[in-house]
Amino acid sequence: MLVINLCNHLTTSFMRPNHFLTLVFFLLSSVLFAQNFTMEQVGKFSFPSELTSSPTGEKIAWAMNEQGRRNVYLAEGPEFTPKKLTPFDKDDGQEISSLQFSPDGKWLVFVRGGDHGGGNASSTVNAQNLPVLPKVEIWKINLSTQQLEVVAEADAPVFGPPHQLLFLKGGQVWSANLDSSEKPSQLFEIKGNINELSYSPDGKQLAFVVNRGSHSMIGIYQNPETPIQWITPSFHRDSNIHWSPDGKKIAFIRRPGENGAAFPVLEPRHSPWEIWVATIGSEKGQKLWEAPKTLAASYVYPFFDFSGNEDLVYLSYEDGWQHLYALNINSKASKLLTPGNYMVEQIKLSPDGKKLVFSANTGSEPEDLDRRHIGSVEISNGKLTWETAGTGIEAYPVWVGESGKLAFFSATAQRSHLVAVKDGNSTQLLGESLIPTDFPQHQLVTPKQVNFTAPDGTTVYGQLFEKEGGSSTKPAVVFVHGGPQRQMLLGWSYMDYYSNTYSINQYLANLGFVVLSVNYRLGIGYGYEFHKPAGAYYQGAVEYQDVKAAGKYLANLPQVNPAKIGIYGGSYGGYLTALALARDSDLFKVGVDIHGVHDLDGRYDLSPNYEQAPDLDLARKTAWESSPIADLNTWTSPILFIHADDDRNVPVRQTVDLIRRFEELGKSYESIIIPGDTHHWMKWSNMIRVDQATADFLQKHLMD
Numbered sequence: 020m021l022v023i024n025l026c027n028h029l030t031t032s033f034m035r036p037n038h039f040l041t042l043v044f045f046l047l048s049s050v051l052f053a054q055n056f057t058m059e060q061v062g063k064f065s066f067p068s069e070l071t072s073s074p075t076g077e078k079i080a081w082a083m084n085e086q087g088r089r090n091v092y093l094a095e096g097p098e099f100t101p102k103k104l105t106p107f108d109k110d111d112g113q114e115i116s117s118l119q120f121s122p123d124g125k126w127l128v129f130v131r132g133g134d135h136g137g138g139n140a141s142s143t144v145n146a147q148n149l150p151v152l153p154k155v156e157i158w159k160i161n162l163s164t165q166q167l168e169v170v171a172e173a174d175a176p177v178f179g180p181p182h183q184l185l186f187l188k189g190g191q192v193w194s195a196n197l198d199s200s201e202k203p204s205q206l207f208e209i210k211g212n213i214n215e216l217s218y219s220p221d222g223k224q225l226a227f228v229v230n231r232g233s234h235s236m237i238g239i240y241q242n243p244e245t246p247i248q249w250i251t252p253s254f255h256r257d258s259n260i261h262w263s264p265d266g267k268k269i270a271f272i273r274r275p276g277e278n279g280a281a282f283p284v285l286e287p288r289h290s291p292w293e294i295w296v297a298t299i300g301s302e303k304g305q306k307l308w309e310a311p312k313t314l315a316a317s318y319v320y321p322f323f324d325f326s327g328n329e330d331l332v333y334l335s336y337e338d339g340w341q342h343l344y345a346l347n348i349n350s351k352a353s354k355l356l357t358p359g360n361y362m363v364e365q366i367k368l369s370p371d372g373k374k375l376v377f378s379a380n381t382g383s384e385p386e387d388l389d390r391r392h393i394g395s396v397e398i399s400n401g402k403l404t405w406e407t408a409g410t411g412i413e414a415y416p417v418w419v420g421e422s423g424k425l426a427f428f429s430a431t432a433q434r435s436h437l438v439a440v441k442d443g444n445s446t447q448l449l450g451e452s453l454i455p456t457d458f459p460q461h462q463l464v465t466p467k468q469v470n471f472t473a474p475d476g477t478t479v480y481g482q483l484f485e486k487e488g489g490s491s492t493k494p495a496v497v498f499v500h501g502g503p504q505r506q507m508l509l510g511w512s513y514m515d516y517y518s519n520t521y522s523i524n525q526y527l528a529n530l531g532f533v534v535l536s537v538n539y540r541l542g543i544g545y546g547y548e549f550h551k552p553a554g555a556y557y558q559g560a561v562e563y564q565d566v567k568a569a570g571k572y573l574a575n576l577p578q579v580n581p582a583k584i585g586i587y588g589g590s591y592g593g594y595l596t597a598l599a600l601a602r603d604s605d606l607f608k609v610g611v612d613i614h615g616v617h618d619l620d621g622r623y624d625l626s627p628n629y630e631q632a633p634d635l636d637l638a639r640k641t642a643w644e645s646s647p648i649a650d651l652n653t654w655t656s657p658i659l660f661i662h663a664d665d666d667r668n669v670p671v672r673q674t675v676d677l678i679r680r681f682e683e684l685g686k687s688y689e690s691i692i693i694p695g696d697t698h699h700w701m702k703w704s705n706m707i708r709v710d711q712a713t714a715d716f717l718q719k720h721l722m723d
């Protein structure tokens with residue numbers, strides 16, 4: 020395409036004076052504007068996950084995904100030289116999760132296999148389509164001898180008394196001795212499914228949550244002779260167990276039990292939740308705090324913990340932003356620790372319980388709204404310290420040792436994530452050599468923060484990727500993230516799925532596209548009202564107006580050809596991509612729908628209760644009208660469907676059904692099914708295949 024344009028211009032220009040300068044300009048622009056890197060090269064982004072620190076000493080460990088080869092790395096102060104502890108050298112689709120140190124810092128354990136980013140996490144992933152299924156296993160590493168060994172075919176390990184490892188299997192608790200290779204044994208028997216374990220600080224009592232269907236209760240196991248002790252059992256759902264440092268109290272979250280009245284489904288309602296505390300040995304507990312009866316305060320964040328024997332910290336949306344609060348058990352008074360129009364996530368309590376460290380989208384620049392920086396706060400006095408600043412992205416901080424050192428993931432707009440260690444004012448980047456030499460970080464553009472207004476007046480933010488130079492009228496693409504509770508950033512994402520889409524957007528920009536990644540409502544980072552609007556998804560798809568506004572924003576850019584605008588997205592982004600093509604093929608001329616959702620009609624196919632919501636018929640009608648399949652007659656743009664057939668987040672039948680409807684209507688389409696892989700492209704070569712197919716399809720239809 021570029022060569023053809025260049026020849027046309029050269030031919031034209033030879034009829035004009037001053038040919039030499041014209042020739043130099045176009046030769047220079049053809050070099051500058053030539054595509055600089057391949058999808059495979061930009062797909063070699065380094066991706067760390069599972070960052071954890073040892074309870075003793077200055078040790079950190081993390082999982083590193085290097086083109087599908089996932090391994091455990093260890094680094095120890097003061098040098099923090101990364102050391103690979105595992106030998107997994109194949110792009111085999113086996114995830115590493117639950118990475119953790121033993122309480123004495125002498126062991127590392129992790130789970131290899133499964134897909135913990137969605138449902139059915141412990142089901143094996145066979146992305147290599149081997150004739151023998153891989154196993155989901157718990158592994159242990161002896162940090163003295165570096166010996167690596169499988170503990171059991173199981174998931175979700177939790178450390179118990181010294182050198183004892185617990186894990187869940189079939190909803191029951193099993194125990195393994197880390198010092199021996201003897202077979203694990205079931206610790207005790209109980210009816211129902213256990214889904215949470217937490218050992219007391221002295222290692223003598225095991226608190227657990229057992230799900231009994233309509234309700235869940237917290238029990239304590241001590242030994243084979245002692246009956247289970249229940250912690251203020253009730254007809255509710257108790258969960259999120261936390262022990263006080265002295266082991267005398269347990270705090271937990273209480274939510275309503277099953278069913279209740281059939282309230283109107285289309286009317287947003289407050290969802291109550293409470294923080295309770297119980298003294299071990301006493302039957303009765305006490306309610307410490309209940310969420311204010313507002314919609315914003317309904318949102319339950321899984322973070323809360325004891326910061327001392329008489330104080331708790333928790334995350335709440337009650338002031339319209341995800342903020343941290345301190346709560347005193349005796350006065351029941353709560354105190355806001357992180358005031359301001361920004362969100363807090365990825366929180367860790369310091370070993371002494373006196374400070375919290377977190378990631379937040381705020382800083383000295385307006386663009387920090389679409390970044391992440393590390394902050395810490397002293398719980399006693401609310402003293403806030405911003406640990407990082409600038410144009411990078413920092414996430415998932417952990418405390419290292421006892422002297423206030425921090426480790427976190429760090430990226431820029433160009434460099435993908437690596438682990439960084441901060442000690443006072445100095446920050447050390449670990450493992451830069453893990454980034455492949457042909458990873459094109461110096462050819463990547465810096466996305467620009469833009470915003471525009473949706474038809475209902477809502478301000479919508481986006482990131483604009485564009486390489487300088489090139490044609491005066493460029494083709495353009497809207498990228499729609501999934502989740503939808505996500506925020507795309509002005510740099511590499513701390514989520515592997517979105518680091519991948521960031522690499523696609525960089526590749527498309529390098530090809531000559533103008534790419535707009537739209538942070539549509541339902542996303543996080545912009546406050547409660549934006550994150551939780553009424554009438555979204557199958558209740559009216561109110562968020563779609565932001566996606567359409569993104570297309571119109573591109574169409575109005577002087578450098579964009581409004582007749583050459585495409586759209587792509589995955590998962591929830593695939594849903595909105597399909598909705599855009601079904602409703603507005605005149606604006607979106609082509610699309611790639613990656614594991615999207617297309618039929619929302621079944622959202623209310625619940626087992627008939629003795630009563631039905633009064634607005635159930637309207638709700639069903641709205642769900643149908645919010646589905647892409649409701650508007651197939653106006654879908655005229657070319658489409659590429661992509662879906663893996665072991666997807667546990669969006670069932671592949673969503674695409675099977677839509678393709679069948681296309682065939683019944685005689686509509687053309689292109690499609691790729693990826694046997695054995697999941698929602699998260701566990702096999703790197705599948706990810707590259709999908710990325711390349713996405714870019715090629717957009718280029719085929721939008722570039723001359």
Ligand SMILES: CSCC[C@H](NC=O)C(=O)N[C@@H](C)C(=O)O
Nearest residue numbers: 137501502503505590591616668
């Ligand atoms: C509501 S449709 C399911 C979308 C899916 N959510 C969780 O699995 C999704 O978007 N997944 C990825 C891409 C994500 O969580 O961001």
